[in-house]
Amino acid sequence: MTEPLLRVEDLTKEFAGRATFGDLVRRRAVPPVRAVDGISFELRAGEVLAIVGESGCGKTTTGNLLMGLLRPSSGRVMLEGSEVGALSGRGLQKLRRRVQMVFQDPYESLNPRMRVHEIVAEPLRVHRVATSPEDLAARVATALTSAGLTPTDAYVDRFAFEMSGGQRQRVVIAAALALEPTLLVADEPVSMLDVSIRAEILNLLSGLAREQGIGIVMITHDLSTVAAYADRIAVMYLGRIVEHGPTRQVLADPKHPYARALLSVVPIPDPSVRRTPVILSGETPDPSRIPPGCRFHPRCPLAFDRCPTVDPPLFDVGPDHQAACLLVEADEHKQ
Amino acid sequence: MSVLIEATAPPSVEPRGALRSFLRHRMGVIGAAMLALAVFVAVAAPVLAPYDPYANVRVSILDIYQAPSGEHFLGTDDGGKDVFSSLLYGARVSLIAGFAAAAIALFIGGLVGIVAGYRGGWVGSVLMRITDFFLVIPDLALQIVLVAIIGPSLGTIIFVIGILGWTTTARLVRSQALTVRERKYVMRARAIGAGDAHILRRHILPAVLPLMLANMVLVISLAILSESTLAFLGLGDPTVISWGQMLNFAFGRGAVSAGAWWALLPPGFAIVWVVLGTTLLGTALEDALNPRLKRHHLEAAGSDVARGRDVPTLDAPTLAMTGSSADASPILRVRDLSIEFDTTAGPKLAVEGVSFDLNRGETLGLVGESGCGKTTTVLGVLRLLPPGGRVVSGSVWFDGDDLLGIDGPALRSFRWTRLSLVFQGAMNALNPVRTVGDQIAEAVRLHAPGTTKREAADQVAELLERVGIGRRRANEYPHTYSGGMRQRAMIALALSCGPDVIVADEPTTALDVMIQAQILELLGGIARDFGTGIIIVTHDLGVVAQVCDRVVVMYGGGVAEENQAATLFREPQHPYTQELLQSFPDLAHPDRPLRGIPGSPPRIDDMPVGCRFAPRCPHAFDRCGAERPPDYPAAGGRAACFLLDPEERGS
Numbered sequence: 001m002t003e004p005l006l007r008v009e010d011l012t013k014e015f016a017g018r019a020t021f022g023d024l025v026r027r028r029a030v031p032p033v034r035a036v037d038g039i040s041f042e043l044r045a046g047e048v049l050a051i052v053g054e055s056g057c058g059k060t061t062t063g064n065l066l067m068g069l070l071r072p073s074s075g076r077v078m079l080e081g082s083e084v085g086a087l088s089g090r091g092l093q094k095l096r097r098r099v100q101m102v103f104q105d106p107y108e109s110l111n112p113r114m115r116v117h118e119i120v121a122e123p124l125r126v127h128r129v130a131t132s133p134e135d136l137a138a139r140v141a142t143a144l145t146s147a148g149l150t151p152t153d154a155y156v157d158r159f160a161f162e163m164s165g166g167q168r169q170r171v172v173i174a175a176a177l178a179l180e181p182t183l184l185v186a187d188e189p190v191s192m193l194d195v196s197i198r199a200e201i202l203n204l205l206s207g208l209a210r211e212q213g214i215g216i217v218m219i220t221h222d223l224s225t226v227a228a229y230a231d232r233i234a235v236m237y238l239g240r241i242v243e244h245g246p247t248r249q250v251l252a253d254p255k256h257p258y259a260r261a262l263l264s265v266v267p268i269p270d271p272s273v274r275r276t277p278v279i280l281s282g283e284t285p286d287p288s289r290i291p292p293g294c295r296f297h298p299r300c301p302l303a304f305d306r307c308p309t310v311d312p313p314l315f316d317v318g319p320d321h322q323a324a325c326l327l328v329e330a331d332e333h334k335q
Numbered sequence: 336m337s338v339l340i341e342a343t344a345p346p347s348v349e350p351r352g353a354l355r356s357f358l359r360h361r362m363g364v365i366g367a368a369m370l371a372l373a374v375f376v377a378v379a380a381p382v383l384a385p386y387d388p389y390a391n392v393r394v395s396i397l398d399i400y401q402a403p404s405g406e407h408f409l410g411t412d413d414g415g416k417d418v419f420s421s422l423l424y425g426a427r428v429s430l431i432a433g434f435a436a437a438a439i440a441l442f443i444g445g446l447v448g449i450v451a452g453y454r455g456g457w458v459g460s461v462l463m464r465i466t467d468f469f470l471v472i473p474d475l476a477l478q479i480v481l482v483a484i485i486g487p488s489l490g491t492i493i494f495v496i497g498i499l500g501w502t503t504t505a506r507l508v509r510s511q512a513l514t515v516r517e518r519k520y521v522m523r524a525r526a527i528g529a530g531d532a533h534i535l536r537r538h539i540l541p542a543v544l545p546l547m548l549a550n551m552v553l554v555i556s557l558a559i560l561s562e563s564t565l566a567f568l569g570l571g572d573p574t575v576i577s578w579g580q581m582l583n584f585a586f587g588r589g590a591v592s593a594g595a596w597w598a599l600l601p602p603g604f605a606i607v608w609v610v611l612g613t614t615l616l617g618t619a620l621e622d623a624l625n626p627r628l629k630r631h632h633l634e635a636a637g638s639d640v641a642r643g644r645d646v647p648t649l650d651a652p653t654l655a656m657t658g659s660s661a662d663a664s665p666i667l668r669v670r671d672l673s674i675e676f677d678t679t680a681g682p683k684l685a686v687e688g689v690s691f692d693l694n695r696g697e698t699l700g701l702v703g704e705s706g707c708g709k710t711t712t713v714l715g716v717l718r719l720l721p722p723g724g725r726v727v728s729g730s731v732w733f734d735g736d737d738l739l740g741i742d743g744p745a746l747r748s749f750r751w752t753r754l755s756l757v758f759q760g761a762m763n764a765l766n767p768v769r770t771v772g773d774q775i776a777e778a779v780r781l782h783a784p785g786t787t788k789r790e791a792a793d794q795v796a797e798l799l800e801r802v803g804i805g806r807r808r809a810n811e812y813p814h815t816y817s818g819g820m821r822q823r824a825m826i827a828l829a830l831s832c833g834p835d836v837i838v839a840d841e842p843t844t845a846l847d848v849m850i851q852a853q854i855l856e857l858l859g860g861i862a863r864d865f866g867t868g869i870i871i872v873t874h875d876l877g878v879v880a881q882v883c884d885r886v887v888v889m890y891g892g893g894v895a896e897e898n899q900a901a902t903l904f905r906e907p908q909h910p911y912t913q914e915l916l917q918s919f920p921d922l923a924h925p926d927r928p929l930r931g932i933p934g935s936p937p938r939i940d941d942m943p944v945g946c947r948f949a950p951r952c953p954h955a956f957d958r959c960g961a962e963r964p965p966d967y968p969a970a971g972g973r974a975a976c977f978l979l980d981p982e983e984r985g986s
Binding site: 125227248 | 916
């Protein structure tokens with residue numbers, strides 16, 4: 001089997017904990033905050049992986065690790081055979097050409113003083129890719145075309161404020177495409193956009209994966225937006241992947257109680273569809289105080305006696321489908 | 336919402352907007368003209384001046400302090416020289432000293448500010464402490480000491496003023512650099528792989544320079560004033576003529592005792608002229624370029640209801656209303672509400688002829704894309720329109736009172752006790768230095784002055800438990816709350832006075848799905864338990880499906896469709912509703928292809944003549960482009976679409 005585009009092995013990221021006044025007085029050691037706690041996955045060229053979870057689950061930290069914006073505490077991120085975290089200086093600079101990021105907020109992530117062609121040309125200038133002004137213009141035009149901003153002439157001289165939210169997000173995507181990356185990390189690419197334009201942007205991204213073979217990692221808290229676009233889904237909770245599998249299977253038959261709850265609260269635009277949403281009480285706990293045993297057990301509606309003591313690994317629950325839950329382990333033994 | 340953004344956007348993002356807003360400042364234009372005149376005089380002094388003040392001429396005692404005459408417009412000074420000519424030449428020295436010293440100050444200040452703001456860390460702290468140190472030293476005293484030590488000359492004066500005058504610039508530039516450094520577009524540039532040099536050149540400098548330009552003008556005026564002061568105190572270069580020097584000589588050499596006002600007043604007037612000019616210009620530039628000086632729209636005090644508003648009587652237009660509660664009298668009745676905004680092309684209607692009812696205990700969803708007028712409508716109902724927006728016609732009946740007819744204290748008490756607001760940004764609207772319980776207790780006691788502390792505390796605990804926050808957390812500060820809990824606290828605050836109506840503007844937009852589900856369940860429960868009418872403004876049909884009883888779909892500032900939620904989702908009548916439903920991801924039917932609605936909602940300055948949705952509508956025909964459709968009854972509700980016209984159906 002050939003080397004996948006992206007391979008993440010047992011990736012962990014700890015941040016130094018923030019000491020409170022009490023900690024200082026009592027000279028108490030401050031435990032580190034483990035934002036990402038040993039996650040592994042692979043991504044092939046042209047594939048779309050959705051990392052889904054609530055705020056505080058470590059999905060954004062994961063994105064930053066993939067981008068090389070943070071260094072892992074342990075574990076590795078391998079992109080096309082080279083280790084992302086081990087690079088620095090020139091090597092990192094070269095890596096940046098292959099991984100690009102699409103940010104959440106198209107209203108904030110474009111410099112209001114720059115015109116579209118300057119924004120899209122910026123990465124090309126930083127990496128001195130273009131051989132001539134004509135080449136630069138041609139590359140900008142290609143990127144804009146790929147992002148669906150055609151005819152390009154109508155857009156190159158605009159400022160961000162002269163465009164709608166959807167158009168702005170297309171400009172962000174065009175700037176990310178200018179360097180012809182092999183991997184796109186899209187952190188909540190549509191959450192700031194109107195529902196009516198989300199589909200366009202998601203169609204654009206999945207088209208890029210299908211047609212140009214770009215691998216895409218989509219980070220989101222909203223299962224419904226990725227359902228139709230991701231090939232695989234990884235559900236994260238408190239720094240761990242708790243369920244991972246093909247989109248169809250995860251949506252049709254979620255195995256982990258957290259994935260089930262998350263799925264049950266996704267709004268369905270049809271009041272006649274009767275279902276009982278599993279509304280979990282409380283919020284994701286503080287990652288500096290991860291509960292012992294299964295980290296989900298304090299909020300889990302199905303927790304039983306072993307859950308507070310045993311930290312479940314990912315069990316196979318189907319072809320290419322895993323879940324980290326002791327109930328699943330029990331099922332596995334029954335079979 | 337985009338209507339609001341367009342109307343209140345800070346002009347700094349738009350260079351042309353900045354120019355326009357500068358020209359609107361008449362004072363700034365006058366200041367610029369005053370300064371231009373001074374510069375012109377300085378440059379053209381050799382041509383304009385009738386005498387050369389630097390030339391050695393023999394004078395007799397009779398030439399000294401001659402009164403103004405045809406030969407000498409402004410008389411002569413103690414040396415028998417023409418005051419008018421000295422005044423013109425003095426402009427050169429004063430302005431050169433001012434400009435040169437300002438250049439030094441701006442260079443140092445800009446450098447310190449950018450390094451301190453962009454680099455941050457300990458370097459930034461050290462630089463800012465140094466800045467603070469310079470800021471507290473009395474400038475004039477230090478200037479006098481330094482000039483006395485180095486020896487008076489024009490160069491010394493420029494240098495001394497320059498190295499002492501940079502502190503305000505440094506602080507201003509630092510704060511701007513600090514803000515821009517944290518902007519998403521700078522983070523994006525970093526993710527691209529851009530280095531510091533690139534970010535400084537392309538992102539930080541362009542943001543900092545306009546502020547420095549405004550600041551420069553003010554620094555110049557200070558420098559000119561300092562130069563005059565030093566020269567007047569005898570610390571100027573005695574071989575050159577500046578306005579301060581002229582004053583110094585006149586005072587020191589008996590102009591006052593000789594009654595020679597003409598030797599004193601003109602240089603004084605010239606100094607005032609230039610300083611006034613630069614100050615006017617600087618203030619105007621600052622206003623135009625510094626977005627932080629913009630007012631928040633909630634501070635708007637001016638009248639937001641047009642004087643000649645038409646007030647339709649309550650019984651005139653009845654709505655094609657349905658539902659079980661239609662007989663009970665609604666708590667809120669909005670009739671034919673039209674709101675206009677001032678735009679560069681004159682006032683334009685942002686909301687036109689909007690009517691809807693809200694019953695007690697009912698949850699009403701106001702849905703549409705951004706820019707469809709949903710937020711503007713509720714702000715109009717709440718009388719919170721930003722400056723430049725006003726209700727031009729229609730009425731808002733609240734339990735029998737016309738909300739648009741009251742003002743001042745009556746309106747204020749109405750707004751909170753009977754009508755509360757929960758909005759998206761409200762999560763940050765809690766005061767960070769007071770406990771949550773304290774803030775809710777304040778609201779309780781403000782509206783029921785007789786309440787004792789203990790009673791208020793009990794009520795707070797009850798309210799917090801109602802919204803799902805444990806009562807012991809009342810004594811905690813907002814920063815210990817998560818986003819979802821702050822939104823709950825805001826709902827508790829809104830509930831504190833037992834309002835009849837709560838308006839929630841995008842109450843869950845920034846929240847995770849799980850928290851969103853919790854908040855919506857809470858709002859639904861409040862409507863059920865307290866009989867409160869709730870309006871939820873959202874672009875998310877999922878939110879509507881989850882909690883709303885009835886839905887008003889808005890498009891282009893008007894109501895496209897209204898119906899019971901269940902019917903609307905099952906049988907959408909208006910093509911816009913149908914398209915909106917099509918673009919919503921539906922996990923119940925994951926195989927249905929998703930498609931967006933091509934194009935975007937019309938801008939308020941470019942509203943179609945006919946049906947507002949016609950340009951994006953897949954079913955549009957001739958009539959849609961020419962006429963605006965009225966409401967037609969459909970599926971038990973109403974929809975504004977010609978497809979529902981019985982005559983069209985017949986053909």
